[in-house]
Amino acid sequence: MVRKSGDDWHTLDNIWISNGKTNDRARVEFRIELEEKP
Amino acid sequence: MRNFLILVTTLYAVVQAYVVLERQWDSQVIAAPSFGGVDQKSSTADASDEVCATGCSVGNHPIVPLTSTELKELFEQFATASGKERESALDTLLFHGHQSRGQLDAIGSAFLVPEQLEFLRRELSKTHARVWMRVVDDRGVVRAGINGHRFPIGIKEHAHVENTMDLPAPEISGTVHRTGLHHLWTRI
Numbered sequence: 246m247v248r249k250s251g252d253d254w255h256t257l258d259n260i261w262i263s264n265g266k267t268n269d270r271a272r273v274e275f276r277i278e279l280e281e282k283p
Numbered sequence: 284m285r286n287f288l289i290l291v292t293t294l295y296a297v298v299q300a301y302v303v304l305e306r307q308w309d310s311q312v313i314a315a316p317s318f319g320g321v322d323q324k325s326s327t328a329d330a331s332d333e334v335c336a337t338g339c340s341v342g343n344h345p346i347v348p349l350t351s352t353e354l355k356e357l358f359e360q361f362a363t364a365s366g367k368e369r370e371s372a373l374d375t376l377l378f379h380g381h382q383s384r385g386q387l388d389a390i391g392s393a394f395l396v397p398e399q400l401e402f403l404r405r406e407l408s409k410t411h412a413r414v415w416m417r418v419v420d421d422r423g424v425v426r427a428g429i430n431g432h433r434f435p436i437g438i439k440e441h442a443h444v445e446n447t448m449d450l451p452a453p454e455i456s457g458t459v460h461r462t463g464l465h466h467l468w469t470r471i
Contacts, residue, residue: 247468250412262418262426264449271420277459277467280411280433
């Protein structure tokens with residue numbers, strides 16, 4: 246995927262997660278920034 | 284034991300779904316800025332040549348290097364062209380940042396005025412990106428994530444998630460490529 250540096254959180258996908266006892270719906274969120282040199 | 288198997292199966296299915304989706308996308312795009320007259324190449328990696336932890340199925344994306352003639356053309360286009368052509372040349376120079384950086388003084392300085400040289404030197408010195416990822420459940424609780432992990436551009440990186448909440452610690456790996464002045468391509 247291509248994202249603009251510094252953009253707000255973007256939802257990649259909705260998934261199921263589990264702790265071994267219960268399952269929950271969750272979303273995976275992502276953001277990225279190009280590191281500026283000082 | 285049964286719950287553990289359910290967890291493993293669920294995680295495996297999620298990982299496989301990501302791999303399939305990303306590979307479909309890669310076959311069409313793979314982050315290749317194009318520029319006039321020069322054949323832009325890149326290729327997907329064969330995951331089998333990777334040495335990674337179990338469960339890591341993200342391969343590197345080796346980039347076919349530019350020839351010195353292509354580099355020369357790009358520096359020249361950036362120096363003299365305008366509009367889309369100049370933008371495309373810049374995108375490609377940034378995409379091939381490691382190579383462009385190495386040849387900036389040797390090849391680029393023959394075409395670039397000092398302001399252009401300084402601009403490219405500054406942009407090509409940006410060699411890392413910061414990545415944030417989080418898994419947020421339906422109650423809004425962040426169950427796992429990475430917070431501004433430093434990814435070297437063009438090199439596969441693994442991020443170990445240590446702060447999890449009621450969730451086994453996943454491992455996140457991927458590669459970031461620069462595809463423009465402000466845009467980054469990521470495969471996680």
